[in-house]
Amino acid sequence: MIDPKHSVSARRLDRLGPTFTAAQARERGIGSNALARLREAELIWELSRGVYRKSNSPLTMHIDLLAACIRVPHGVICLETALAVHDLTDEIPGEVNLAVPRGGPLPRITYPLVRIHRFAGATFEKGIEHWEAAAGEPVRIYSASRTVVDCMRLRHIVGDQVALRALRSYLRRRGTSPSDLLQYAELLGGAGPLRNAIQVVLD
Template sequence: MELSLGVFRRADAPPASFPDLLAVAYRNSRAIVCLLSAAAVHDLTDEIPLAVQIAVPRSSRPPRISFPPTEVLRFEPSTFELGLTYLEAAPGEPVRIYDPARTVADLMRLRHRVGEPIALAALHLYLRRRDARPAELLKIAAALRVYGPVLHAVDVASAG
């Protein structure tokens, strides 16, 4: 079964829960699923991403992936793996993805790109989760130089 141009899985392989993410991971092993694609996986948005959003280090050449539709963002190498976790896109086939806290911090950092309402909604959904770690979110926000806006949004969300 072809996932992407030149990327195949065995026909008898178990079905993939996230075939598009798996295809992109096979096309570029250093890429990390980010922003709305990560938010959708972590149930932090109702938005359906139009393309798989991935991050690569700013110092590397961005991959060219035509299918599935992919949007490549270039992140600072010093914080590139901050908040990195793995998602089992298919049994025994992990994909690199940012954890929920990093995803929210990135959405807040790039809210001019994704839309402030989407970023704030993701923050609110994150803070309602049982596994929410606001201190970790603020630590990541500080590393990404978006501490002030995230702290303000957390304060507003906590007051309401």
């Protein structure tokens, strides 16, 4: 026999999106005890602390990115993680790289593995795009051109080889232009070194 409380919670669950937070569940009348029962019934999975996903939701290869972005809604996917999304690297990042504005609180996430980077607030919103980590579930990510520039100016973090391979891959794509990169470099800093690197790659 189906537990009436379980049945009510399951019906309320239908009002939530595929991935949701405990706070959103409470707004729909699903408290912590009900969430625990839904987990036991394998109707939902806990992706990260306070972040859940319905078990009948479409599969995605990017569940860690989705969970991290929900935990840090003001964050933006950046650096190696963004390179992987934009298919500009063969490396498989072992953690999710997220940028947050400098000066704000530092998010603390134990799972999934997340590395937080503080970016300047004045230029933080430049180059942000929306990308679907799962069907109908967009997250914020820096554009391919901004990501390449960020990796070049932060080579001490991502490594010279990763940054230069990303630059080479970007410039080989149809429809890309060095001027797109240099515009971001002028804005973010490091236009001189980037101009030199572009010259080396194109020669």
